[in-house]
Amino acid sequence: xxxxxxxxxxxxxxxxxxxxxxxxxxxxxxxxxxxxxxxxxxxxxxxxxxxxxxxxxxxxxxxxxxxxxxxxxxxxxxxxxxxxxxxxxxxxxxxxxxxxxxxxxxxxxxxxxxxxxxxxxxxxxxxxxxxxxxxxxxxxxxxxxxxxxxxxxxxxxxxxxxxxxxxxxxxxxxxxxxxxxxxxxxxxxxxxxxxxxxxxxxxxxxxxxxxxxxxxxxxxxxxxxxxxxxxxxxxxxxxxxxxxxxxxxxxxxxxxxxxxxxx
Amino acid sequence: xxxxxxxxxxxxxxxxxxxxxxxxxxxxxxxxxxxxxxxxxxxxxxxxxxxxxxxxxxxxxxxxxxxxxxxxxxxxxxxxxxxxxxxxxxxxxxxxxxxxxxxxxxxxxxxxxxxxxxxxxxxxxxxxxxxxxxxxxxxxxxxxxxxxxxxxxxxxxxxxxxxxxxxxxxxxxxxxxxxxxxxxxxxxxxxxxxxxxxxxxxxxxxxxxxxxxxxxxxxxxxxxxxxxxxxxxxxxxxxxxxxxxxxxxxxxxxxxxxxx
Numbered sequence: 178x179x180x181x182x183x184x185x186x187x188x189x190x191x192x193x194x195x196x197x198x199x200x201x202x203x204x205x206x207x208x209x210x211x212x213x214x215x216x217x218x219x220x221x222x223x224x225x226x227x228x229x230x231x232x233x234x235x236x237x238x239x240x241x242x243x244x245x246x247x248x249x250x251x252x253x254x255x256x257x258x259x260x261x262x263x264x265x266x267x268x269x270x271x272x273x274x275x276x277x278x279x280x281x282x283x284x285x286x287x288x289x290x291x292x293x294x295x296x297x298x299x300x301x302x303x304x305x306x307x308x309x310x311x312x313x314x315x316x317x318x319x320x321x322x323x324x325x326x327x328x329x330x331x332x333x334x335x336x337x338x339x340x341x342x343x344x345x346x347x348x349x350x351x352x353x354x355x356x357x358x359x360x361x362x363x364x365x366x367x368x369x370x371x372x373x374x375x376x377x378x379x380x381x382x383x384x385x386x387x388x389x390x391x392x393x394x395x396x397x398x399x400x401x402x403x404x405x406x407x408x409x410x411x412x413x414x415x416x417x418x419x420x421x422x423x424x425x426x427x428x429x430x431x432x433x434x435x436x437x438x439x440x
Numbered sequence: 441x442x443x444x445x446x447x448x449x450x451x452x453x454x455x456x457x458x459x460x461x462x463x464x465x466x467x468x469x470x471x472x473x474x475x476x477x478x479x480x481x482x483x484x485x486x487x488x489x490x491x492x493x494x495x496x497x498x499x500x501x502x503x504x505x506x507x508x509x510x511x512x513x514x515x516x517x518x519x520x521x522x523x524x525x526x527x528x529x530x531x532x533x534x535x536x537x538x539x540x541x542x543x544x545x546x547x548x549x550x551x552x553x554x555x556x557x558x559x560x561x562x563x564x565x566x567x568x569x570x571x572x573x574x575x576x577x578x579x580x581x582x583x584x585x586x587x588x589x590x591x592x593x594x595x596x597x598x599x600x601x602x603x604x605x606x607x608x609x610x611x612x613x614x615x616x617x618x619x620x621x622x623x624x625x626x627x628x629x630x631x632x633x634x635x636x637x638x639x640x641x642x643x644x645x646x647x648x649x650x651x652x653x654x655x656x657x658x659x660x661x662x663x664x665x666x667x668x669x670x671x672x673x674x675x676x677x678x679x680x681x682x683x684x685x686x687x688x689x690x691x692x693x694x695x696x697x698x699x700x
Contacts, residue, residue: 237601257607267602271620271697280616281606312697325602332606 180249181210182368183234183336187243190229202393203229206243209387209396211336214366216359218373218383220425222433226394227372231340234370235261247335257281260329264341266321268313274300274324275309281332299327302361319350326358336368343378355381356410363407376425380404381413386421388428391436398428485667490674493667503656507675510641510652513569517576518637522630525584530622532585533592534614546585554579555643567648572641579640580633587633591625592618624695631687638680 190204204226221227232238236255245252268277282292303323343351379386388398473479474486497503532539565571603617645654653672660668
């Protein structure tokens with residue numbers, strides 16, 4: 178593999194001002210390279226443009242300037258090569274768990290027998306065997322997000338994008354979900370970009386944490402996380418983890434205060 | 441008293457008993473006003489006369505055929521309108537260009553009163569069945585188009601985005617997300633508009649018609665047979681109630697995913 182998996186070249190985003198208000202710059206020109214199979218977390222205060230950056234990579238939003246290259250090809254609109262898990266529950270409520278996971282495969286015209294195998298495989302991976310015929314409304318929030326992860330992975334995307342996927346879950350569930358996702362990544366080695374405002378989550382999951390400034394968003398720190406794999410939840414109480422947490426808390430605190438005073 | 445605590449749910453039995461209770465109150469008030477002679481029979485028949493007149497209508501004058509004809513007209517005109525309007529509404533809701541093209545006209549046409557078209561439609565289509573169907577069609581079609589377009593236009597954006605990131609294209613999003621996501625809403629719109637279609641059919645039958653419930657009502661007026669008029673009105677109400685229940689059952693069977 179030569180060159181990075183994903184390149185972000187001078188990407189910025191300015192939202193036009195509405196009702197006479199000045200235009201709003203959400204994202205300053207940003208440069209970023211991500212190598213294959215890396216797990217990147219993007220950490221920043223609310224409204225710092227981290228979701229905007231992710232949505233641009235997904236193709237759901239367009240940059241005002243710059244471009245995003247995946248495997249050297251410029252991105253133009255959303256596609257199945259970039260799987261996405263949203264913060265809100267986006268399972269199709271009229272489809273069963275199995276049909277939700279099969280959505281992208283049906284779109285690609287994969288034969289039904291193969292779909293059944295793939296769906297079973299990914300439901301097994303997220304621990305939802307036996308829930309194939311459940312409807313989303315019958316699942317807890319954590320189970321819905323696990324299904325959403327299975328749905329994105331079943332498409333076998335080049336890169337997995339997660340936009341605060343565990344943000345709406347309670348603390349305990351969130352911890353379990355982090356371990357589950359990390360376990361999948363340790364076995365499958367996908368390229369992942371994971372957006373969060375939770376410092377512990379950012380460190381625990383990542384091999385590289387990017388810290389963003391308050392609006393307009395800019396990457397102000399790029400910190401490698403050298404904790405060994407496989408990671409167990411007990412790593413969260415290790416001295417190395419605490420040191421990283423202290424450092425990032427400091428970085429984020431400055432930005433949160435800036436956001437609070439300028440908003 | 442939990443019955444009067446705000447938003448407190450009531451049990452199933454209580455709900456049914458209360459629902460029937462109002463019908464009883466209504467009929468008692470009606471019977472009291474008419475049977476006591478307070479309201480003369482030439483203005484409003486009492487319930488007993490109404491039932492007797494209804495029985496005569498059904499057994500001697502073949503009223504069941506009139507009911508059949510009216511039901512057929514309503515369903516015919518309504519189904520025609522739905523077949524045209526639902527796809528059009530979906531297109532308008534999904535594609536903003538189609539909406540920009542059609543929405544101003546449909547909003548204008550929606551306010552054209554269907555009943556005012558009756559004389560014109562008689563001129564165009566005579567007083568046959570085509571004219572009756574057209575009245576209902578005109579009365580329903582624009583309403584359905586607009587309401588369906590609004591429903592589809594309000595589809596949860598994140599579901600559409602999720603479909604895009606799973607590889608869906610434009611037509612896939614319409615077929616696999618917008619339509620199934622809004623199917624319950626569309627069924628609800630059809631249920632509502634079917635109710636309005638019933639008022640249009642009676643208007644159509646009051647003028648230039650030789651059969652149907654509306655025709656019977658206008659004939660009865662000439663005879664001052666208020667019992668028959670009331671019976672005709674109540675029959676319409678009952679058919680409405682039945683069709684409403686049918687719609688609700690169908691919705692529950694097909695769209696169970698939406699109910700919490």
